[in-house]
Amino acid sequence: MENDLSSIRKILEHNGxxxxxxxxxxxxxxLKSDVHLSAKQIYDKVKEKNIGLATVYRSLKIFKDLKIVKEINDNGINYYEMKIFSKKPLHIHFKCLKCNSIIDIDSKDADIEYIKLNKKIEEQNNIDIYDSNIIFIGLCNKCREELKCQDQLSSEE
Ligand SMILES: [Zn+2]
Ligand SMILES: [Zn+2]
Structure with a gap:
């Protein structure tokens, strides 16, 4: 992580x-988070160190412009995750409508298919794809189980 930070420092300083x-x-x-965080959620974690919300927004914008973080927009709220040093630069997201969590789809097979799909779209349309934002929407595993339990309870009544 210290290595990552010193590389990011170089990128920042190089860009003034x-x-x-x-x-x-x-x-x-x-870097420590394994979930996608909104500016407000990041602010909640740093506010006790005297960092204002405006500073969080400003920093995130710089990180995004320099492609250090990736921004995922969902219903008007932006969520952030590391883009550089991420072990999965290109991946599909899933959003649960019940608990609102945004999950990375961790599947080697799906990633390979996804990269193939990107290549195919590039070739068919003569374009270069730098990034993509695909979000599948539905119910996460946890919420699905909860609903199943509720269904069982109500059918037993
Ligand atoms: Zn859920
Ligand atoms: Zn992600």
Missing amino acids: YEFTIQKHLILNVL
Whole structure:
């Protein structure tokens, strides 16, 4: 992680931005998180260190512009995850309508199919794809089980 941070520092400084303690702390939150966080959720984790919401937004915009983080928009709310040093740069997201969590689809097979699909679209349309935002929407495993239990309870009545 320290290596990652020093590489990010280089990217920032190379582009004329200071690697401030605030940016450092925000990056730490993102690097440690295995879920996708909104600016507000990141702010909640750093506010006790005297970092304002505006600073969080400003830093995230810089990180996004420099392709350090990836932004996923869902119903007007942006969520963030690390883009560089991510072990899965191109992946599909899933959103649960019940608990609102956004999950990475972790599947080697699906990733390979997804990369193939990207290539196919590039070739068929003579375009270059840099990134994509596919979100499948439905019920996550946990919420599905909960609903099943509720169904069972109500059918027993
Ligand atoms: Zn859910
Ligand atoms: Zn993701």
